[in-house]
Amino acid sequence: xxxxxxxxxEQNAVDQKQETKPAEEPKPEPPKTESAPDAAEAAAxxxxxxxxAEGKAAxxxxxxxxxxxxxxxxxxxxxxxxxxxKKGRPALKADDVLVRVKACxxxxxxxxxxxxxxxxxxxxxxxxxxxxxxxVEAVGEEVxxxxxxxxxxxxxxxxxxxxxxxxxxxxxxxxxxGMGFEEAAALPVNYITAYMMLFDFGNLRPNQSVLVHAAxxxxxxxxxxxxxxxxxxxxxxxxxxxxxxxxxxxxxTHPIDYRTxxxxxxxxKISPKGLDIILDPLGGSDTHKAYNLLKPMGKLITYGxxxxxxxxxxxxLAVAKNWYHQFSIHTLSLIQGxxxxxxxxxxxxxxxxxxxxxxxxxxxxxxxQGKVKPRIDSTWHLEQVGDAMRKMQERNNIGKVILTTExxxxxxxxxxxxxxxxxxxxxxxxxxxxxxxxxxGxxxxxxxxxxxxxxxxxxxxxxxxxxxxxxxxx
Amino acid sequence: xxxxxxxxxEQNAVDQKQETKPAEEPKPEPPKTESAPDAAEAAAxxxxxxxxAEGKAAxxxxxxxxxxxxxxxxxxxxxxxxxxxKKGRPALKADDVLVRVKACxxxxxxxxxxxxxxxxxxxxxxxxxxxxxxxVEAVGEEVxxxxxxxxxxxxxxxxxxxxxxxxxxxxxxxxxxGMGFEEAAALPVNYITAYMMLFDFGNLRPNQSVLVHAAxxxxxxxxxxxxxxxxxxxxxxxxxxxxxxxxxxxxxTHPIDYRTxxxxxxxxKISPKGLDIILDPLGGSDTHKAYNLLKPMGKLITYGxxxxxxxxxxxxLAVAKNWYHQFSIHTLSLIQGxxxxxxxxxxxxxxxxxxxxxxxxxxxxxxxQGKVKPRIDSTWHLEQVGDAMRKMQERNNIGKVILTTExxxxxxxxxxxxxxxxxxxxxxxxxxxxxxxxxxGxxxxxxxxxxxxxxxxxxxxxxxxxxxxxxxxx
Numbered sequence: 002x003x004x005x006x007x008x009x010x011e012q013n014a015v016d017q018k019q020e021t022k023p024a025e026e027p028k029p030e031p032p033k034t035e036s037a038p039d040a041a042e043a044a045a046x047x048x049x050x051x052x053x054a055e056g057k058a059a060x061x062x063x064x065x066x067x068x069x070x071x072x073x074x075x076x077x078x079x080x081x082x083x084x085x086x087k088k089g090r091p092a093l094k095a096d097d098v099l100v101r102v103k104a105c106x107x108x109x110x111x112x113x114x115x116x117x118x119x120x121x122x123x124x125x126x127x128x129x130x131x132x133x134x135x136x137v138e139a140v141g142e143e144v145x146x147x148x149x150x151x152x153x154x155x156x157x158x159x160x161x162x163x164x165x166x167x168x169x170x171x172x173x174x175x176x177x178x179g180m181g182f183e184e185a186a187a188l189p190v191n192y193i194t195a196y197m198m199l200f201d202f203g204n205l206r207p208n209q210s211v212l213v214h215a216a217x218x219x220x221x222x223x224x225x226x227x228x229x230x231x232x233x234x235x236x237x238x239x240x241x242x243x244x245x246x247x248x249x250x251x252x253x254t255h256p257i258d259y260r261t262x263x264x265x266x267x268x269x270k271i272s273p274k275g276l277d278i279i280l281d282p283l284g285g286s287d288t289h290k291a292y293n294l295l296k297p298m299g300k301l302i303t304y305g306x307x308x309x310x311x312x313x314x315x316x317x318l319a320v321a322k323n324w325y326h327q328f329s330i331h332t333l334s335l336i337q338g339x340x341x342x343x344x345x346x347x348x349x350x351x352x353x354x355x356x357x358x359x360x361x362x363x364x365x366x367x368x369x370q371g372k373v374k375p376r377i378d379s380t381w382h383l384e385q386v387g388d389a390m391r392k393m394q395e396r397n398n399i400g401k402v403i404l405t406t407e408x409x410x411x412x413x414x415x416x417x418x419x420x421x422x423x424x425x426x427x428x429x430x431x432x433x434x435x436x437x438x439x440x441x442g443x444x445x446x447x448x449x450x451x452x453x454x455x456x457x458x459x460x461x462x463x464x465x466x467x468x469x470x471x472x473x474x475x
Numbered sequence: 476x477x478x479x480x481x482x483x484x485e486q487n488a489v490d491q492k493q494e495t496k497p498a499e500e501p502k503p504e505p506p507k508t509e510s511a512p513d514a515a516e517a518a519a520x521x522x523x524x525x526x527x528a529e530g531k532a533a534x535x536x537x538x539x540x541x542x543x544x545x546x547x548x549x550x551x552x553x554x555x556x557x558x559x560x561k562k563g564r565p566a567l568k569a570d571d572v573l574v575r576v577k578a579c580x581x582x583x584x585x586x587x588x589x590x591x592x593x594x595x596x597x598x599x600x601x602x603x604x605x606x607x608x609x610x611v612e613a614v615g616e617e618v619x620x621x622x623x624x625x626x627x628x629x630x631x632x633x634x635x636x637x638x639x640x641x642x643x644x645x646x647x648x649x650x651x652x653g654m655g656f657e658e659a660a661a662l663p664v665n666y667i668t669a670y671m672m673l674f675d676f677g678n679l680r681p682n683q684s685v686l687v688h689a690a691x692x693x694x695x696x697x698x699x700x701x702x703x704x705x706x707x708x709x710x711x712x713x714x715x716x717x718x719x720x721x722x723x724x725x726x727x728t729h730p731i732d733y734r735t736x737x738x739x740x741x742x743x744k745i746s747p748k749g750l751d752i753i754l755d756p757l758g759g760s761d762t763h764k765a766y767n768l769l770k771p772m773g774k775l776i777t778y779g780x781x782x783x784x785x786x787x788x789x790x791x792l793a794v795a796k797n798w799y800h801q802f803s804i805h806t807l808s809l810i811q812g813x814x815x816x817x818x819x820x821x822x823x824x825x826x827x828x829x830x831x832x833x834x835x836x837x838x839x840x841x842x843x844q845g846k847v848k849p850r851i852d853s854t855w856h857l858e859q860v861g862d863a864m865r866k867m868q869e870r871n872n873i874g875k876v877i878l879t880t881e882x883x884x885x886x887x888x889x890x891x892x893x894x895x896x897x898x899x900x901x902x903x904x905x906x907x908x909x910x911x912x913x914x915x916g917x918x919x920x921x922x923x924x925x926x927x928x929x930x931x932x933x934x935x936x937x938x939x940x941x942x943x944x945x946x947x948x949x
Contacts, residue, residue, distance in 0.1 A: 201772055202815050204678040288806055297827050298675055300815075303806045328806045332762055332777045335818025341676050341774075342816055344809025353771050 066090040069406070070163030071386055073125045076117035078313040079387035082129065082162075091167045095143035098170045100155055102135040104186035104380070105162050105404040108219070109282070109307055110348055112394050114159070116315040118306075121348050122159050130162030131348065134176060134185035144170045152176040156189045158351050162386070164406045171354045174361050177369055187219070187375035187401035192364045193357060194347050195223035198280055198302045201360075202343040207232035209277035212268060212294070214287070215307070216253050217244040217399040219375075224280055225252040226373040237276070239264050247399050251376070265290050275299060283308045288328035292342065300341040303328070313394070376400030382409040540564040543880070544637030545860055547599045550591035552787040553861035556603065556636075565641045569617035572644045574629055576609040578660035578854070579636050579878040582693070583756070583781055584822055586868050588633070590789040592780075595822050596633050604636030605822065608650060608659035618644045626650040628835075630663045632825050636860070638880045645828045648835050651843055661693070661849035661875035666838045667831060668821050669697035672754055672776045675834075676817040681706040683751035686742060686768070688761070689781070690727050691718040691873040693849075698754055699726040700847040711750070713738050721873050725850070739764050749773060757782045762802035766816065774815040777802070787868070850874030856883040 067088045074083050093099055111129050113119040122129075137151040147153065153173040155161055160168075176185045199205045211228050215221045216238025228234045229252040238253035245256035257267045268276060275296040281288050284306030291301050308323050330342055350357060367373045378398035381389035386404060393402045541562045548557050567573055585603050587593040596603075611625040621627065627647040629635055634642075650659045673679045685702050689695045690712025702708045703726040712727035719730035731741045742750060749770040755762050758780030765775050783790075783797045804816055824831060841847045852872035855863040860878060867876045 197772070201678060202774075204675060284806065297824055298671070298830065300676075300817075303810060305810070306807070329803055330816070332758065332802045332816070332818055333780070335816060336777060336779070336820045337818070337823050339819055339824055340817070342804070342806070342809065343774075343814070344806055344811070345813055346810045349811050350771055350813055356772065 068164035069383060070128050070165075071130070071383055071404075073115060073127055073129050075125045076115065076315065079115075079390050081115055081125075082386050082390070084383050084386070087163070087165075091165065093139060093141045093167055094169075095141045096169050096171070097141040097167050098137050098144055098147050098153075098173060099139040100133070100135040100153060100166045100168065100173070101138045102133045102155075102161065102164050102166055102406050103182035104134050104406065105130050106132040106186045106188075106190060106219075107389055107393050107402040107404065108132070108190050109305055109393070110346075112390060113306075115390070118315065118320070119348070128160045128163050130160060131158065132156055132186060132189040133161040133166060134182040135166070137173070138165075140170065146170065147173060152182070152185070154185045154189050156193070156347075156357065158348060162383070162404060169354075171358070174358070174365070177365055180368065183377055183380055183403050183405065184375050186403055187377055188364070188368070189361065190347055191219040191223040191375070191401065192227075192373065193360050194304065194345065195220050195227050195280075196360050196364055197347075198304060198343075198345050199224060199227050199278065202302050202341075202345060203278040203280075203300050205231050205234065205278060207234070210235040210237065210272050210296075212237045212239075212264075212276050212279040212291070213253070214239050214259075214280060214282055215396070216240045216248045216256065218282075218393075218396070219401045220280070220282065220304075221248075222251060222376050222400055223373065227367075228252065230367060230372050235272070237264075237268055237271075241396070244399050265294055268294060278302065280304065284328075285323040285326040289326070292328065292330070292340065295338070295340050297339040298341075300343060302343045302345055304345040313391070378402050380405050382407065382413075384409050542638035543857060544602050544639075545604070545857055545878075547589060547601055547603050549599045550589065550789065553589075553864050555589055555599075556860050556864070558857050558860070561637070561639075565639065567613060567615045567641055568643075569615045570643050570645070571615040571641050572611050572618055572621050572627075572647060573613040574607070574609040574627060574640045574642065574647070575612045576607045576629075576635065576638050576640055576880050577656035578608050578880070579604050580606040580660045580662075580664060580693070581863055581867050581876040581878065582606070582664050583779055583867070584820075586864060587780075587783070589864070592783055592789065592794065593822070602634045602637050604634060605632065606630055606660060606663040607635040607640060608656040609640070611647070612639075614644065620644065621647060626656070626659070628659045628663050630667070630821075630831065632822060636857070636878060643828075645832070648832070648839070651839055654842065657851055657854055657877050657879065658849050660877055661851055662838070662842070663835065664821055665693040665697040665849070665875065666701075666847060667834050668778065668819065669694050669701050669754075670834050670838055671821075672778060672817075672819050673698060673701050673752065676776050676815075676819060677752040677754075677774050679705050679708065679752060681708070684709040684711065684746050684770075686711045686713075686738075686750050686753040686765070687727070688713050688733075688754060688756055689870070690714045690722045690730065692756075692870070693875045694754070694756065694778075695722070696725060696850050696874055697847065701841075702726065704841060704846050709746070711738075711742050711745075715870070718873050739768055742768060752776065754778065758802075759783075759797040759800040763800070766802065766804070766814065769812070769814050771813040772815075774817060776817045776819055778819040787865070852876050854879050856881065856887075858883050 067086055070085055070087045071082050072085045073081055075081050091099065108131055110119055110131060114122050114129055133155050135153065135155070137147050137149055137153055140147055140149060147170045151173075152175065154176055155166060155168055155173050157166070157168050157172050160166060174189070176182075180188075199211070203211075205211065205228065209231075211224070211234060213221050213224045213228075213236055216225060216236075217240040221238065221240070225236055225238060225248065228236045235254045236252060237255045237257060238248050239257045239259040240248050240253075241260055242258040245253075245258070248256050255267070255271055257264045275294050277296055277299050279291040279294060279299070279301050281291045281301060281303040282305035284303065285308040287308065288301070288303050291303075295301055306323050308319065312319070328342075334340075335342065347357075364373065376399065378400040379389070379392065380403040383404055383406060389402050389404060392398050541560055544559055544561045545556050546559045547555055549555050565573065582605055584593050584605060588596055588603055607629050609627065609629070611621050611623055611627055614621055614623065621644045625647075626649065628650055629640060629642055629647050631640070631642050631646050634640060648663070650656075654662075673685070677685075679685065679702065683705075685698070685708060687695050687698045687702075687710055690699060690710075691714040695712065695714070699710055699712060699722065702710045709728045710726060711729045711731060712722050713731045713733040714722050714727075715734055716732040719727075719732070722730050729741070729745055731738045749768050751770055751773050753765040753768060753773070753775050755765045755775060755777040756779035758777065759782040761782065762775070762777050765777075769775055780797050783794050786793070802816075808814075809816065821831075838847065850873070852874040853863070853866065854877040857878055857880060863876050863878060866872050
């Protein structure tokens with residue numbers, strides 16, 4: 002039903018293709034790039050001969066201009082994002098800049114996009130990616146506040162997971178002194194999101210209490226750091242137990258293992274009256290829980306539906322469940338409870354770059370004061386985007402997952418690290434089927450390390466279970 | 476159906492009763508007040524004789540202690556609030572204070588309460604009233620921060636429309652130097668409500684835009700003044716045209732006559748992108764309009780359902796309409812719109828006196844700085860509570876409607892001003908029936924002055940219209 006059972010072989014094939022592709026040197030292709038479609042026609046008149054010569058030079062330069070880009074070729078699993086080579090220098094509008102991308106950030110919205118669950122994007126094929134960092138390589142004729150050589154962060158609706166990106170100059174922010182490209186790629190989406198939720202909708206003030214779900218994720222870590230900029234704020238953070246030490250060091254006052262404990266109960270033990278602010282990236286029934294956990298004058302800020310993401314490909318059951326349990330509220334309940342319910346998604350705010358720039362400047366001030374600092378979980382080559390997405394989706398990251406445009410060293414490619422992952426892949430697909438049986442779309446167990454130790458054994462167990470279910474069905 | 480057609484005679488009778496009652500001097504009644512129920516039993520033993528003597532003295536003092544109180548005797552029209560005399564000094568708990576009430580504020584919730592539309596109150600009979608000012612006359616044994624003679628404002632769930640009120644000391648606030656009792660009675664509910672909506676949920680900041688409905692009402696005027704404490708805030712305020720000059724002087728940037736113009740269109744003309752904050756006391760379909768009128772990151776704060784109040788008594792059609800049109804929102808819409816929906820009602824916050832006290836202190840600081848000042852529309856004697864409520868319900872006030880506990884001079888009573896009002900009453904009831912026919916529960920026309928000039932003529936027209944409708948129905 003959900004496409005979880007796509008054969009592993011097919012995925013293998015695709016992954017190999019992805020792996021080999023970037024190794025190929027981009028070969029100049031025969032004439033006729035888009036930018037010089039009528040050169041031959043123009044050459045037909047003598048007066049145009051000189052122009053044609055110029056055009057030819059441009060054409061040649063054009064041909065030489067090639068860059069790698071990740072492309073979402075269709076909705077589905079990790080393999081749907083493919084590394085391709087694009088040719089031709091992209092055209093710049095008057096207020097655009099061309100950025101030579103150094104690093105890109107991964108976000109949950111990218112995972113949703115891959116499954117076709119995010120509606121602010123074109124239909125595939127297109128290049129995903131909402132944030133990156135890099136160097137300005139060219140500026141449009143009306144751009145005055147950016148110049149060639151500027152180090153910038155970029156925020157865009159999509160299109161940034163490639164080596165060269167053209168965006169309006171207003172979508173770029175200067176990288177402050179001392180901030181590396183990876184750090185810069187990790188900052189925009191998570192910190193702007195966390196800041197606007199906590200300080201615009203949330204109106205966070207001293208002595209308040211905040212619940213941060215997925216406290217080890219990108220937004221979670223940003224939110225925790227931002228909470229710590231306000232006096233005596235208590236942060237409750239959910240994460241699996243193995244991450245508690247790290248998030249505790251990062252500022253979470255009370256880490257809660259949502260997989261072994263009921264987080265509502267845990268919060269009530271410490272804060273019986275409830276909480277002032279709850280950041281909810283989960284959606285579905287967790288939004289209901291959050292609402293009930295608010296104090297009077299409390300604010301629930303929901304900013305995602307990650308509960309919909311239950312597997313590599315679109316899980317219709319999880320999506321349906323999420324819709325079914327979607328939180329809906331009447332104003333009379335809000336009045337009687339003195340509560341606030343807010344929705345936030347940076348992806349729908351792209352018309353508000355002025356506001357976003359203000360927030361970014363505030364965040365960068367906090368960075369310069371040493372009060373916030375993105376935490377990088379891991380950096381992956383463009384070729385490894387599938388693994389990078391998996392790490393994030395399976396919540397194995399602590400901090401931001403980053404893609405770098407640096408070429409992948411040959412020896413890394415030869416090591417074929419994918420093979421072991423491939424086994425994992427199949428195993429996980431089986432695992433997910435089982436999860437669906439349990440009707441538990443969210444709390445996938447992520448015992449990767451264990452699995453690697455004894456993958457065959459686990460697989461067998463899963464097979465046995467499946468057969469048991471079949472028998473029951475008969 | 477709605478009780479609008481209660482005979483005017485009945486109202487006359489009740490009003491007369493109300494008027495004559497306070498003129499009676501409170502006569503001490505025969506023995507057995509609540510505070511000395513077993514004095515006779517105690518006297519049966521010689522050892523208790525002395526105690527009995529003491530008890531008798533107390534009893535006598537008790538008997539002498541009498542005060543006037545407004546009492547809601549049942550749900551319904553203005554006449555349901557009756558002036559009665561209560562006897563016996565109320566008992567104080569350890570943390571209570573006894574306040575000799577000087578002035579009381581009227582609030583929309585009191586009007587809702589009278590119609591049985593407010594659920595945080597006991598069943599009738601009880602004394603309404605959520606705010607008052609007065610002098611502390613006695614303090615419970617554990618009260619340390621209030622003393623006899625303190626001038627205080629009081630906030631309570633109900634029970635303040637009387638000459639003597641007993642409340643927890645934590646529900647009182649010291650009246651600052653230079654503030655009169657009427658002003659003090661006008662401040663708590665409106666300014667705390669406006670402050671918490673604008674600065675807690677609303678997070679009002681410079682350069683933002685705010686829509687204040689009923690901008691000439693108590694909360695409306697408080698909200699306007701509070702908006703003006705923030706730099707470059709644009710205030711859109713709805714009110715009937717006759718009030719525009721006053722609210723303009725008070726700080727409303729753009730007064731809008733909601734009775735002749737579509738306020739949504741008027742706002743869009745000036746602020747095409749919409750608004751940052753909307754305070755919505757109306758409910759029903761107006762909440763939908765407000766939501767659509769929000770900018771991204773905008774906050775809708777709904778704090779009432781005054782659209783339910785369409786007439787003197789409960790109007791089931793208006794109530795049903797309001798329920799039917801009640802705004803309900805899904806989190807996905809909030810996320811995609813980057814919007815916030817909040818509900819506020821001070822009456823449901825009585826468990827949060829610490830928070831309320833903080834807000835009150837901030838408001839009083841603003842008062843001391845001359846930045847806010849309650850505007851009194853009119854002051855009425857307890858005997859005139861019906862007229863006071865009517866003035867408010869019919870939106871004929873600009874600012875706060877106040878009750879004073881000062882005795883009503885005899886000559887005012889002899890003038891019998893009620894008579895003319897009575898005609899008005901019947902006329903208005905007719906008027907309302909017509910309004911219902913028009914299916915317009917909110918926008919009652921309030922041409923009192925005109926009506927007084929030629930009441931008969933107006934009445935005739937209404938009658939004619941009614942007959943026309945009947946014909947159509949046949």
